[in-house]
Amino acid sequence: MKSHGPGKRPRADHGQTPGHRGESCRACSKRFEELLRATFGDARSTYKLPGMSARLEDYRTITHYGTLARIYAALQDYRGHRELVRSRTLRPCDFYVSDPGFVVELDERQHFTLPRKLALSLYPSDLALGFDRNRWMRLCEEVAATDKDSGTPFRDEQRAWYETLRDFAPAILGLHATVRIRRRDAVWCSMDVDSPADVSEFRAIVEGRNG
Numbered sequence: 001m002k003s004h005g006p007g008k009r010p011r012a013d014h015g016q017t018p019g020h021r022g023e024s025c026r027a028c029s030k031r032f033e034e035l036l037r038a039t040f041g042d043a044r045s046t047y048k049l050p051g052m053s054a055r056l057e058d059y060r061t062i063t064h065y066g067t068l069a070r071i072y073a074a075l076q077d078y079r080g081h082r083e084l085v086r087s088r089t090l091r092p093c094d095f096y097v098s099d100p101g102f103v104v105e106l107d108e109r110q111h112f113t114l115p116r117k118l119a120l121s122l123y124p125s126d127l128a129l130g131f132d133r134n135r136w137m138r139l140c141e142e143v144a145a146t147d148k149d150s151g152t153p154f155r156d157e158q159r160a161w162y163e164t165l166r167d168f169a170p171a172i173l174g175l176h177a178t179v180r181i182r183r184r185d186a187v188w189c190s191m192d193v194d195s196p197a198d199v200s201e202f203r204a205i206v207e208g209r210n211g
Helices: 026-040 065-080 114-121 133-143 155-173 197-210
Strands: 043-047 093-097 102-107 180-181
Touching: 026 043, 026 093, 026 102, 026 197, 065 114, 065 155, 102 155, 114 133, 114 155, 180 197
Parallel strands: 102 180
Antiparallel strands: 043 093, 093 102
8 A cells, every 4th residue: 555655645436446435445444453453452342431421510520521511511502402412321432442542433424523523623732632623614614424225313413422522532531632534534444454564554644643
């Protein structure tokens, strides 16, 4: 796989890999997890972060409570939905790498919404992030995805809230910054876990966003 060079994003050559199915490609999801394990060792998918609640009121004692409260209120006001959470615990993250300890989120189209941009705009400047917040905000505005088929009228706001909590989880749990990678930034199923060059490139992609 051709190197994308320092500071550049990997190539997004959808359709050039036989069997590739775009953002719905199961082979990409599987290969991404395999690459995480080949690169970092223990990597767990659909991992539930211990002690992370989905409810704002459970964060009253933490330093960032005021910021979280402002974000939650802004999401409530966005379309007037007062109820954004129906479960007690935060839904699992995409991946968790135990050493050195960080979350990896592989963001698909539905993650780039205007409510998500609103939440990101309220993050404090000193919050450590494993992704380019400005780029994510631009993508939210460009893509402006909406989830009209979930059966939950406030699904976009709810997703933005859950993503916010995963971004703040490192400050709460003492982890390294949450890494976010846009799923369509590369055709992950075209990368080879047995290729030192591909594993090295994958490491650079992840660590470049994790500082």
